[in-house]
Amino acid sequence: AVKVDNSQQPNSRWYSGSGIYRNVWLTVTDKVFVDHWGTYLTTPEVSEQTARINLKTRLRNTTESDAPITVTTIVSDARGREVARSSSENVIAKGSQSEIVQELTVKSPVLWSIDNPYLYKAVSRVQRNGRIVDTYETPFGIRYFAFDREKGFFLNGKRVKINGVCDHHDLGSLGAAVNTRALERQLEMLKAMGVNGIRTSHNPPAPELLELADRMGFIVMDEAFDMWKKEKTKFDYHLDWDEWHKRDLEDMILRDRNHPSIFIWSIGNEISEQWGGNPAAGIIGKELSGIVRSLDKTRPITSACNFVDQKNTLIAKGDLDIVGTNYSHDRIPQFPKLFPGRTFIGTETV
Structure with missing residues (x-):
């Protein structure tokens, strides 16, 4: 039972x-299975001719004996046609977990973009003693992106101006209960306005x-926290920080890291x-950035700062790849002199 x-x-x-x-799922598995949020798919090499896919699959064996298994992964395009396949064998020791790494190649890939959000699907089947004991699906997109300090954001080699909004989780008069069609309607209206980016203010x-x-x-800035150890309201997350922040941040990255829409992580607002x-900003920021990088190194890390100043230790020592700026419009022209060699992104502006 759950009491709220x-x-x-x-x-x-x-x-x-x-x-x-939000929706809650109870997943029933065999005793040998792909772990919760158990796949991590990246595309380290992408061109118009070919895309190399790296798929890591974490498996668990909860039985009292070692389990020889075969994992077969089939990649299908948006029409369901097979475009790549890989098969791997392993023995998972009793009562333990193991990771299998598979390399696949997709020829002439269709790249995921704002104008053409093309999705592939990797289906991994786990066989034990000739029987399929688990099937795990990983939707994904093939794309590459980069931030240039002088020229801005590039997606698949093309410069893109980010027209983003900060999007809170509630649905206005419908309340906070998740409603997929209401979310879709919101995004349809934003798309019609010319919006191409979403910041998940200020929580997963x-x-x-x-x-x-x-x-x-849409490209997405996935944001974790609105506060750390210091409170903003009397009964907010600061009370749970010490016990939960590491687990909550890890869970967000593990859950979300296969989404092609996500192009940056935010560790705070x-x-x-x-x-x-305050030196704590730099110390905690460095800890959080380390947690993110331990689980995903394919996206930069930012934090939305409304104290854009050299005294801000989160900017100076927080291991941010990109400095997020909330307002502080008068400081933006000074940014190259205040923070030589650093890149910034307007995380909240008017």
């Missing part, structure tokens, strides 16, 4: 919702939002520790 008590208020700076307002989004972004062609030269 949301009586301690205020615990957020916006409407947080109450109760179980519902997975349905990321699935829609993959399918509809207007964190209170950033002010007045």
